[in-house]
Amino acid sequence: MNWESPHRLWLLAGVVGLLAGYLFLQRRRSRYAVRFTNLRLLDRVAPNRPAWRRHVPAGLFLAMLSLLVVGFARPNADVRVPRERATVMVAVDVSTSMLATDVAPNRLAAAKSAAHGFVADLPKQFNVGLVAFAGNASVLVAPDTNRKALDAGIDRLAEGVTGTQGTAIGEAINTSLEGIRSLDAKAAETPPPSRIVLLSDGANTSGRDPETAANEAIEAGVPVDTISFGTVDGTINQGGGQPLRVPVDGDSLRAVAGVTGGAYHEAESSDELRKVYDNIGTSVGYRTERQDVSARFIGVGLLLGLAAAGGSMLWFSRLP
Numbered sequence: 031m032n033w034e035s036p037h038r039l040w041l042l043a044g045v046v047g048l049l050a051g052y053l054f055l056q057r058r059r060s061r062y063a064v065r066f067t068n069l070r071l072l073d074r075v076a077p078n079r080p081a082w083r084r085h086v087p088a089g090l091f092l093a094m095l096s097l098l099v100v101g102f103a104r105p106n107a108d109v110r111v112p113r114e115r116a117t118v119m120v121a122v123d124v125s126t127s128m129l130a131t132d133v134a135p136n137r138l139a140a141a142k143s144a145a146h147g148f149v150a151d152l153p154k155q156f157n158v159g160l161v162a163f164a165g166n167a168s169v170l171v172a173p174d175t176n177r178k179a180l181d182a183g184i185d186r187l188a189e190g191v192t193g194t195q196g197t198a199i200g201e202a203i204n205t206s207l208e209g210i211r212s213l214d215a216k217a218a219e220t221p222p223p224s225r226i227v228l229l230s231d232g233a234n235t236s237g238r239d240p241e242t243a244a245n246e247a248i249e250a251g252v253p254v255d256t257i258s259f260g261t262v263d264g265t266i267n268q269g270g271g272q273p274l275r276v277p278v279d280g281d282s283l284r285a286v287a288g289v290t291g292g293a294y295h296e297a298e299s300s301d302e303l304r305k306v307y308d309n310i311g312t313s314v315g316y317r318t319e320r321q322d323v324s325a326r327f328i329g330v331g332l333l334l335g336l337a338a339a340g341g342s343m344l345w346f347s348r349l350p
């Protein structure tokens with residue numbers, strides 16, 4: 031933390047002086063009470079009360095003065111603030127392998143639940159869009175601040191919603207970039223600060239090469255955070271009840287995140303996936319600014335002043 035007017039902090043010396051004077055007077059008062067020999071009269075003029083009560087208003091008052099002095103010195107600190115027009119595209123794999131039950135109740139259901147939580151925790155001014163992909167990719171919800179439409183889109187995520195089988199990671203990235211470019215009339219010339227969050231359980235099996243799509247993301251300045259979701263023990267049921275192994279494969283996702291400047295994550299359970307989304311949510315769409323934070327200290331100081339006044343009136347029927 032820095033100070034715009036650090037010399038004003040010298041006023042804290044006055045607060046220390048008041049504290050020293052208060053302690054001196056309290057000690058002097060106790061000595062006078064000891065020298066007062068008429069104990070019956072002393073009990074009437076100064077009846078026993080909890081000793082701590084008389085110090086509370088004074089302590090709160092001195093704390094208030096300290097915080098007001100700190101605020102008067104105009105402290106400033108680095109503050110994370112949402113970027114204007116910040117856009118996040120959430121791409122979710124809806125291929126058949128996402129029906130594997132190695133994550134209860136299945137990978138896709140767990141992914142939908144975690145996506146709801148991720149979106150709810152993002153700042154309301156963020157534009158968020160939704161892409162579903164399997165053998166190809168499509169925008170289910172265009173990026174917007176309308177969270178109800180986005181939640182409804184997440185609920186519509188289902189195996190086969192894109193109409194083809196496979197895992198098209200490259201198509202998902204390309205479609206997400208198209209969604210970002212369609213945000214508003216300025217997006218083509220002045221792209222919004224954006225990020226793609228892509229979840230899948232397997233390697234690319236169809237569509238354009240993920241490396242080509244990753245290069246497009248690099249040119250657009252859009253990092254791609256990837257999440258590899260599932261375990262090596264995943265299976266789905268084929269016809270006749272024969273299980274088919276669908277182990278998670280994160281190699282393609284790791285490569286995409288690495289070249290685009292995003293982060294690669296692995297999650298093998300619903301809890302791990304929620305933690306991954308929490309980590310991603312703290313990094314997307316923000317910038318760090320140096321801001322005046324004096325209002326924080328002044329506000330808390332005023333609250334302490336009110337508490338000091340309230341305690342003094344309650345216990346002693348007077349203001350401190």
